[in-house]
Amino acid sequence: GENVEQHPSTLSVQEGDSAVIKCTYSDSASNYFPWYKQELGKGPQLIIDIRSNVGEKKDQRIAVTLNKTAKHFSLHITETQPEDSAVYFCAAVKAAGNKLTFGGGTRVLVKP
Amino acid sequence: EPEVTQTPSHQVTQMGQEVILRCVPISNHLYFYWYRQILGQKVEFLVSFYNNEISEKSEIFDDQFSVERPDGSNFTLKIRSTKLEDSAMYFCASKTSGTSGRTELFFGEGSRLTVL
Numbered sequence: 001g002e003n004v005e006q007h008p009s010t011l012s013v014q015e016g017d018s019a020v021i022k023c024t025y026s027d028s029a030s031n032y033f034p035w036y037k038q039e040l041g042k043g044p045q046l047i048i049d050i051r052s053n054v055g056e057k058k059d060q061r062i063a064v065t066l067n068k069t070a071k072h073f074s075l076h077i078t079e080t081q082p083e084d085s086a087v088y089f090c091a092a093v094k095a096a097g098n099k100l101t102f103g104g105g106t107r108v109l110v111k112p
Numbered sequence: 113e114p115e116v117t118q119t120p121s122h123q124v125t126q127m128g129q130e131v132i133l134r135c136v137p138i139s140n141h142l143y144f145y146w147y148r149q150i151l152g153q154k155v156e157f158l159v160s161f162y163n164n165e166i167s168e169k170s171e172i173f174d175d176q177f178s179v180e181r182p183d184g185s186n187f188t189l190k191i192r193s194t195k196l197e198d199s200a201m202y203f204c205a206s207k208t209s210g211t212s213g214r215t216e217l218f219f220g221e222g223s224r225l226t227v228l
Contacts, residue, residue, distance in 0.1 A: 034217070043116070043203055043219030044155070089155060098143065099168060100217065102155040 002027040004092050006103025014111055019077040021106045023090035026071065030092040033066060033073050034100070038087045047088075048075070080110045114138040116220035118204050124226045128193050133223045135187045135204030144187045145205040145217070146179065148172070155203065161187065194227045201225075 003026040013019050025033075031052035036044035050057045050064045050073065057064050061080075066073040077084055087107050091100040117136045125131050137144050146158040159169040161179055178190045187206075191198055201222040 036219075041221065043205075043221045045219070046216045049216075098160050099145070099157040099170075100147075100155075101157065104154050 002030055002092055002094060002101040004090060004101050004103040006090050006106060008106060009104060010107045010109070012109045012111060013080050015081060016079055019075075019080050019084070019108055019110075021075045021088055021090070021108075022072060023074070023092075023103045024070075024072040025092040025101075027092070027094060028068075028071065029094045030101075032093040033064070034091050034093070035062075035064060035075050036089045036091065036102075038089065038105075040086075044089055077108075080108075082110050082112050084108060085110045114218075116204055116206055116218050118202075118220035118223050120223055121221070122224040122226070124228065125194055127196060127227055131191045131194055131198075131225060133189045133191075133202050133204075133225070135189070135220055136185055137187055137204065137206030138218055139185070141206035141208050141218070143167075143207050144179075144181070146189045147203045147205060147219075148200040149203065149222075150197075150200045158189075158202075191225075194225075196227050199225055199227045 006023045034049035035047050037047045038044045048059050048062050048064050050066050061078050063076045087105045089105050090103040093100055119134045144161040147155050149155045157170050159173045159179055160167045176192045180188050201224050203222045204220045205217045207217045
């Protein structure tokens with residue numbers, strides 16, 4: 001089945017700096033890649049996603065890139081703010097399926 | 113804003129006891145899911161449910177687990193005889209469409225199960 005690896009597991013950045021989280025997936029049949037943010041005591045919440053027919057997508061301070069050949073995708077957060085501190089999960093979904101396969105999560109801490 | 117609600121937020125139970133975790137998905141959603149997250153580990157898929165039947169399940173979802181949509185609004189996960197290794201955060205999720213296109217999966221805040 002699909003396997004998603006995520007790095008780093010923790011990331012500490014200074015407020016205003018950029019944060020980058022990388023994920024790799026194993027199944028070339030995966031074609032949809034959402035990113036979730038989980039704040040303490042809450043469920044994961046979708047922040048951005050990308051489909052396999054697109055190489056990059058931006059939404060204000062966050063962007064996601066996808067390299068289908070290498071089977072990896074990344075989340076970029078620019079001008080980080082303290083409220084960006086959370087656990088971020090990448091995920092992959094196969095074309096014919098419904099379930100999300102999650103990466104292991106990255107705990108991001110933005111230091112003021 | 114519509115949300116997925118889960119109860120209880122935390123349940124402590126003795127090994128061997130039955131547990132029912134409840135979820136109220138968003139009202140116009142058609143696809144329902146349970147995921148779990150053991151402390152410090154990945155969020156793992158358990159089961160998906162559509163049109164009153166299981167559409168997919170993982171190998172974790174063995175005979176001790178069952179799901180039900182008893183009344184058109186609730187979606188429950190039952191663990192028949194809990195084991196220590198069932199201790200985890202259980203997340204319910206729902207979405208409107210089953211296609212793999214951009215259809216957002218909405219998660220509840222989770223039910224923490226502790227098995228002693």
